[in-house]
Amino acid sequence: MVFLGGLFKRQPSGPPSFSAAMQALSSATPRLKDLETLSTGVAGLLIRDDGWGGSEPLVAIDRVLRAYAPAQEAKTQLETDEHGYHWITVHHQWFDGLTAGVRVVGEAFLKQDYGERIVAAVFPFTWKGKKVYLIYLPGNGKFTPFVPVSKQDDLRDLSLEVRVEEALRRTIPTERDMSQWYPMWDMPI
Amino acid sequence: MIQRDIGKDTQLSIRMFITVLLLGLVYAGFLYFLFSLGANMAIMLVFAIIIVGIQFYFSDKMILASMRAKVVSEAEQPKLHGIVTRLSLIAGIQKPKIAISEIQVPNAFAAGRSTTKATVAVTAGLLAVLNDRELEAVLAHEIIHIKNRDVVVMTIASFFSVVASTLMSFFFWMSLFGGMGRSRNSSAGNYVMIAYMASIVVWLISLLLVSALSRYREYSADRGAAIITGNPNDLVTALTRISSTVQRVPKDDLRKVEKMNAFFIIPAVGDGIVKLFASHPPVLKRIEKLQQIQQDLMGGWSS
Numbered sequence A: 001m002v003f004l005g006g007l008f009k010r011q012p013s014g015p016p017s018f019s020a021a022m023q024a025l026s027s028a029t030p031r032l033k034d035l036e037t038l039s040t041g042v043a044g045l046l047i048r049d050d051g052w053g054g055s056e057p058l059v060a061i062d063r064v065l066r067a068y069a070p071a072q073e074a075k076t077q078l079e080t081d082e083h084g085y086h087w088i089t090v091h092h093q094w095f096d097g098l099t100a101g102v103r104v105v106g107e108a109f110l111k112q113d114y115g116e117r118i119v120a121a122v123f124p125f126t127w128k129g130k131k132v133y134l135i136y137l138p139g140n141g142k143f144t145p146f147v148p149v150s151k152q153d154d155l156r157d158l159s160l161e162v163r164v165e166e167a168l169r170r171t172i173p174t175e176r177d178m179s180q181w182y183p184m185w186d187m188p189i
Numbered sequence B: 001m002i003q004r005d006i007g008k009d010t011q012l013s014i015r016m017f018i019t020v021l022l023l024g025l026v027y028a029g030f031l032y033f034l035f036s037l038g039a040n041m042a043i044m045l046v047f048a049i050i051i052v053g054i055q056f057y058f059s060d061k062m063i064l065a066s067m068r069a070k071v072v073s074e075a076e077q078p079k080l081h082g083i084v085t086r087l088s089l090i091a092g093i094q095k096p097k098i099a100i101s102e103i104q105v106p107n108a109f110a111a112g113r114s115t116t117k118a119t120v121a122v123t124a125g126l127l128a129v130l131n132d133r134e135l136e137a138v139l140a141h142e143i144i145h146i147k148n149r150d151v152v153v154m155t156i157a158s159f160f161s162v163v164a165s166t167l168m169s170f171f172f173w174m175s176l177f178g179g180m181g182r183s184r185n186s187s188a189g190n191y192v193m194i195a196y197m198a199s200i201v202v203w204l205i206s207l208l209l210v211s212a213l214s215r216y217r218e219y220s221a222d223r224g225a226a227i228i229t230g231n232p233n234d235l236v237t238a239l240t241r242i243s244s245t246v247q248r249v250p251k252d253d254l255r256k257v258e259k260m261n262a263f264f265i266i267p268a269v270g271d272g273i274v275k276l277f278a279s280h281p282p283v284l285k286r287i288e289k290l291q292q293i294q295q296d297l298m299g300g301w302s303s
Helices: A002-010 A018-026 A029-034 A056-068 A095-111 A158-168 B010-037 B039-057 B059-066 B078-091 B124-129 B132-147 B150-157 B159-176 B186-229 B232-246 B254-260 B272-276 B283-302
Strands: A042-047 A075-080 A086-091 A118-127 A130-137 A142-146 A148-150 B069-071 B097-101 B108-111 B119-123
Touching: A018 A095, A018 A118, A018 A130, A029 A158, A042 A095, A056 A075, A086 A095, A095 A118, A118 B254, A130 A148, A130 A158, A142 A158, A158 B232, A158 B283, B010 B039, B010 B159, B010 B186, B039 B059, B039 B150, B039 B159, B059 B069, B059 B108, B059 B119, B059 B150, B069 B119, B078 B097, B078 B132, B078 B186, B097 B124, B108 B132, B108 B150, B119 B124, B119 B132, B124 B132, B124 B232, B132 B150, B132 B186, B132 B232, B150 B159, B150 B186, B159 B186, B186 B232, B186 B283, B232 B283
Parallel strands: B097 B119
Antiparallel strands: A042 A086, A042 A118, A075 A086, A118 A130, A130 A142, B069 B097, B108 B119
């Protein structure tokens, strides 16, 4: 799989597709385990609402979930956060199932031409009691780390974030430029 | 006995020794080369020594002025003075002067040509960002710089690097103006060219070595600070805070930025070369070493 990951990277054409990124991520688990980082059994897709208006987005998302999620044996849920963004949360015991679930939901969005509404796919892990988030941005095709410590103090564990990024950069397309490591506080996952 | 032995990092000492040795070799070769070129060079060398000497003598005042820092009295800043008094006592040095710079970027530095004529300075940005324990850790780092005489060490280490860069620009102008009006004499032209090349090579190599030495002195100061405060973690959180402010890890929530639509356009820049010439080690490496010291300290207490 590492070999395949290398092949993906060498492709000159734009960012890798959503599906390819999810596949690469599922093969990144051994590296995450080296860091003793464990999946929390949940992942989330961050969906933009603007332009849809009213209840239409919720209906559309609901349709997607009903059509695709049961087939993957993944439990899904829909939430709206304080920023007015929707979260589709996917639950699965195994990390492979989680990435597969997110991939399927993402592909369903792409099929319905709602692909641009996916702002991010977020995978939370735990590391020695801390929450470590891997945030995938389809916009630039890269993963960024985020380890929140305290929202009030605007404090994040930058050293752990750097370790995570360095551990994963050979397996998945990570964003190396720290000025692009945007935080996301108070995520529902 | 209040003074604490700050121990030794053997590997770091060996690296420092090798770096200084290499630097000495490069400089000796450069000196030999200069003198083989003739008497003019000896005069220039004396001239350079005088200039660097004057710079060194006034270095603290120049740095403080360039950082817009003012010395503060005990009445103005009792807390800072309290921390520095205690740390200097533990480190076994005379208490330095304390200055505050109005600059908002969090930073701290030590200046002064000797342990008795030293100043530690912090910026207003640093005071705003750090809590008391983190501030103490950063001040301890600067006090170890003073104890280690790092201003003197680095001035001496970089002396010939400065000379080489001065010669480099001198030879550059000389070659532009045709070797002082003797442009038809091709051997003079060659000689300027060779001297120019040699200066560039010496300057580059010495800059690399001086940067490496500077990074080792930083690790050393981190180590000393961790040990005199007894808590490496305070320096870890201080470094994290400073670097996240300085390196501009974004503060705005992804969703907020996403709404603004100004998104992901800045390309990543390779930083391999930059690292080689950096005067400070990467924060991550410093944090790793401090965490190692923390473990060593804990091991020491339990056994």
